[in-house]
Each structure stands twice: as C-alpha cells, then as structure tokens.
Amino acid sequence: MSTPNIAKLNDYELLDSGHLKKYERFGSVQVVRTEPLALWVPEDEAAWDPDVIYTQDGREGTWKIKRDLPNPWTLSWNKLTFRLRLASFKHVGLFPEQAVNWEYLGRELPRGASLLNLFGYTGAASIVVAQHGIEVVHVDASKPAITAGKENQKLSRLETASIRWIVDDAMTFVKREARRAHLYDAILMDPPAFGRGPDGELWQFETDLVPLLRACQAILAPRGLLLVNAYALGFPAVAIEQAVRCVFPNASRIESIELLLRESSRRGFLLPAGVTVRARL
Numbered sequence: 001m002s003t004p005n006i007a008k009l010n011d012y013e014l015l016d017s018g019h020l021k022k023y024e025r026f027g028s029v030q031v032v033r034t035e036p037l038a039l040w041v042p043e044d045e046a047a048w049d050p051d052v053i054y055t056q057d058g059r060e061g062t063w064k065i066k067r068d069l070p071n072p073w074t075l076s077w078n079k080l081t082f083r084l085r086l087a088s089f090k091h092v093g094l095f096p097e098q099a100v101n102w103e104y105l106g107r108e109l110p111r112g113a114s115l116l117n118l119f120g121y122t123g124a125a126s127i128v129v130a131q132h133g134i135e136v137v138h139v140d141a142s143k144p145a146i147t148a149g150k151e152n153q154k155l156s157r158l159e160t161a162s163i164r165w166i167v168d169d170a171m172t173f174v175k176r177e178a179r180r181a182h183l184y185d186a187i188l189m190d191p192p193a194f195g196r197g198p199d200g201e202l203w204q205f206e207t208d209l210v211p212l213l214r215a216c217q218a219i220l221a222p223r224g225l226l227l228v229n230a231y232a233l234g235f236p237a238v239a240i241e242q243a244v245r246c247v248f249p250n251a252s253r254i255e256s257i258e259l260l261l262r263e264s265s266r267r268g269f270l271l272p273a274g275v276t277v278r279a280r281l
Ligand SMILES: C[S@@+](CC[C@H](N)C(=O)[O-])C[C@H]1O[C@@H](n2cnc3c(N)ncnc32)[C@H](O)[C@@H]1O
Pocket: 093, 094, 095, 098, 118, 119, 120, 121, 122, 123, 124, 125, 139, 140, 141, 142, 145, 168, 169, 170, 171, 189, 190, 191, 192, 194, 195, 196, 197, 198, 201, 202, 203
C-alpha cells in the first residue's frame, strides 16, 4: 500500500542504501552519493554499478564520472521533463522526495490561486503546480538555478504557464511584497541550512526561520496554506512544527510529515529525506 509521504516517480528509483551511501537511478543514470542517515547495511553493495559517484572528504565533495552521461541528462515525471546535472553539495538538480509536496499543492490549490515558492532551486515544484493553472512566483538567490528552472519549464512544454522567475534573497523579497501589500494563497519554502542572497545576504536556518515566517504572516492570504520543508540539519518534525505554531497560533490545521524514499530492493527499506510542516490558516 502506498503512503502519502513516500514519493513515487516513474523515472527515479532508490535502488539500495546503507554504509552511509545511497544508490539511485535518475532516468538512465545510476548515481551513488553519500547519505549520513543510511546507518544500515546495503542489501547488495557488490551489485552496485553506478555511472557517477559523489564522495565527501570533510567539507569537500567530488563527483567521479565512471561512464559518460547522456547530454542532456533528463528525467521525466508524468508529462514533465527536468534536466539534471552534477552540481555542488551532491545535488543533481531535483529532489525526488519532494514529489509528495508537488502533488499535495496541485490537489489543494484551485486554478487561479497564487503560490510563492521560496528557495525554489531548479523549479520542479513551481512547474508541477503551474501546470494546474496556478500562478507561481519562484524566488531563488542563484542565477544558474533560475536559468535551469526556465529551461525545465521549456523542456516540459509549459512556456505559457504562469511562472515569474526571480533572482532575489528570500527574506528581502518577502518584506518587499509585504510593503506592496501583495497576498499569496500559498507559500512553499525549502530553506537550506546556510545560504547567501544575491547581494551576500546571509541565511542561517536556526536563526532566520522564525523571522522569515513572521515576515510571511503579512503576505499569506486569510485561509492561506504554508508549507515549510526542512532537510539540511536533520531537525525532527516537532521542532519545525512548533516554530510554525508559535508564529501562526490561530492556524486551523497544522500537520507534519516525514518525507521518505523507499528502496526498490527486495527488502524495501525506507530512507528519511526531511520533514514538511503544512499549515492552513
Ligand atoms: C535545498 S535547495 C531547495 C530545493 C527545492 N525546493 C527543490 O525541491 O527543488 C535551496 C535553495 O536555496 C537557495 N538559497 C540559498 N540562500 C538563499 C537566499 N538567501 N535567498 C533565496 N534563495 C536562497 C539556493 O540557491 C538553493 O537553490
């Protein structure tokens, strides 16, 4: 039986995991990456045959390419296409565990609703949601991430869908929208542990989450929907949920989910991949 917090993508598989690594397939490419939560033993590490391997030595990470990658390297999800690439911090341009949130937003938001996607990276959430007729404003500090997002919109043949791609610091953008009294029906945020805005603005999850949530109060419509995703620091759901609860004490509903990936191996082990708190005002 499928559980709503376990992502399912036809073109992605978590093949196996363990020994602090995960072995995955993104489209036609098999990838091994470090994974600090994979405390267990793999089902069959001897059978792993990756095209690329990401290893980490202290803070330094390196990709080792064993076989040439397709160019472009793409992954499809339903009718959408995303381009993948080997990026810093072991990223490949897509976070498959987020698919449950993309689907949730698509279900919850009516056509014509507005979504602000903060720290939106290469745009998977924005593109999935925009295909349902939702008007998306996508904000990320990284110009290359925004360029990749626009390319993904094109590859997915959704050029006419309403997505405004904005290079900005998340906090600065939210405060500016508050001054303009611009309201959103939903806000999604997936902040990293640490980041910099385009003008060097510092983002630090532990100290900046509550101030950002407070700033969002001014731009979330009555009965609006807020999704806060947290992966980087391995916080338990209750920590994020209580941060949301203290800023939005009158929310009509707050729920937390643990995002999981399931191995396609015989044993089907689960790999935790962060938490999402969903609050309805
Ligand atoms: C964890 S990724 C988000 C993943 C994305 N939600 C997804 O599922 O594809 C974090 C993103 O935050 C961006 N970022 C870091 N600091 C930022 C800041 N101060 N303002 C806006 N974006 C920032 C990074 O460029 C990166 O793309």
